[in-house]
Amino acid sequence: MKYNIAVIKGDGIGPEIIDEAVSVLRSAAIKFGRDFVFREAPAGGNAYDAYGTPIPKESMDICKASDAVLLGAVGGPKWNKAPVDKRPEAALFALRKELNLYANIRPAVIYPSLKKACPLKDEIIGDKLDLVIIRELTGGIYFGKRGRVAAAAGEAAYDTMFYSRFEIERIGRKAFELAMLRGKKLCSVDKANVLESSRLWRETMHSLSQEFPEVLYSELYVDNAAMQLVKNPRQFDVIVTENMFGDILSDEASMITGSIGMLPSASMGEGSFGLYEPIHGSAPDIAGKGIANPIAAILSGAMMLRYSFGLKDEADCIENAVSKALDSGFRTTDIAAEGEKSLGTHEMAGKIIDRI
Numbered sequence: 299m300k301y302n303i304a305v306i307k308g309d310g311i312g313p314e315i316i317d318e319a320v321s322v323l324r325s326a327a328i329k330f331g332r333d334f335v336f337r338e339a340p341a342g343g344n345a346y347d348a349y350g351t352p353i354p355k356e357s358m359d360i361c362k363a364s365d366a367v368l369l370g371a372v373g374g375p376k377w378n379k380a381p382v383d384k385r386p387e388a389a390l391f392a393l394r395k396e397l398n399l400y401a402n403i404r405p406a407v408i409y410p411s412l413k414k415a416c417p418l419k420d421e422i423i424g425d426k427l428d429l430v431i432i433r434e435l436t437g438g439i440y441f442g443k444r445g446r447v448a449a450a451a452g453e454a455a456y457d458t459m460f461y462s463r464f465e466i467e468r469i470g471r472k473a474f475e476l477a478m479l480r481g482k483k484l485c486s487v488d489k490a491n492v493l494e495s496s497r498l499w500r501e502t503m504h505s506l507s508q509e510f511p512e513v514l515y516s517e518l519y520v521d522n523a524a525m526q527l528v529k530n531p532r533q534f535d536v537i538v539t540e541n542m543f544g545d546i547l548s549d550e551a552s553m554i555t556g557s558i559g560m561l562p563s564a565s566m567g568e569g570s571f572g573l574y575e576p577i578h579g580s581a582p583d584i585a586g587k588g589i590a591n592p593i594a595a596i597l598s599g600a601m602m603l604r605y606s607f608g609l610k611d612e613a614d615c616i617e618n619a620v621s622k623a624l625d626s627g628f629r630t631t632d633i634a635a636e637g638e639k640s641l642g643t644h645e646m647a648g649k650i651i652d653r654i
């Protein structure tokens with residue numbers, strides 16, 4: 299059986315880290331006798347430069363014809379002045395929307411050997427942090443009506459946060475199902491004391507919770523949730539929230555783990571198709587220097603094997619190889635403690651491949 303993987307390297311450090319993730323996947327394929335077929339699909343700022351659009355139709359077609367997509371990162375200051383619909387981020391939104399990837403799964407896990415990198419005190423973290431944020435990805439203020447208008451006081455602009463009960467229910471269901479597979483705790487985050495879309499969100503989540511009596515269900519306002527994440531992150535197992543709140547909280551959660559360079563993510567719809575990408579961005583400040591941490595991209599590959607292809611042993615093998623490389627003391631600059639030696643992107647991936 300062939301597994302078709304669309305590869306979007308993207309901008310900034312994207313190509314460097316994705317090359318390494320692909321090498322890791324190739325070595326897992328050899329070890330387990332799997333047939334992974336990689337097809338490159340240009341997207342992002344580089345595609346805009348080359349083809350005048352951040353997501354050429356051929357790239358979208360390659361993604362649609364694949365079993366999963368592996369993406370590095372898109373964007374950079376070079377394209378800040380590009381027209382809104384031509385900005386690199388527009389490629390992400392088109393992919394999310396056209397592939398119906400409404401559920402964004404972002405785990406935040408602390409590796410025992412990297413505990414020193416966590417900015418919170420030891421007594422707050424304890425011996426473990428393992429939570430997942432499920433972010434709604436194809437609705438809300440990211441996709442609502444927006445525009446500029448002439449107002450009495452001069453130019454004005456607006457964005458709209460819009461949610462249907464259907465959209466809330468389908469992401470809610472995914473979140474409850476994931477909670478059932480983990481610690482059976484789900485916290486829904488909204489701003490129901492102010493926003494009407496959040497009141498609908500809360501009503502819908504609340505009635506859905508009746509269908510999952512085994513899940514310990516709770517609700518928090520987003521400002522409180524942001525505070526609780528640093529005050530007592532261990533209270534969380536699964537957090538579900540709307541698009542923009544999820545964007546913000548997932549950056550916060552990832553920082554608690556010490557390095558955003560470590561965390562993968564999955565964006566899924568119905569069925570097994572998914573798009574996998576590191577949580578970090580294109581990091582233009584270090585692009586091309588060969589020092590970016592490839593682990594988030596490598597773990598995104600592992601997540602793809604687990605969620606889209608059901609290849610559990612292969613995914614475990616890659617994740618264990620990452621843990622072993624870290625336990626052996628290998629570090630990239632972003633996760634090296636003071637005085638610790640650090641490896642480049644390619645060398646770090648090599649240490650992981652050695653352990654596959």
Ligand code: IPM
Pocket residue numbers: 373387390545
């Ligand atoms: C993310 C990113 C994107 C988002 C940006 C690059 C548009 O921050 O995936 O979290 O806001 O969704």
Ligand code: MG
Pocket residue numbers: 545546549
């Ligand atoms: Mg973000």
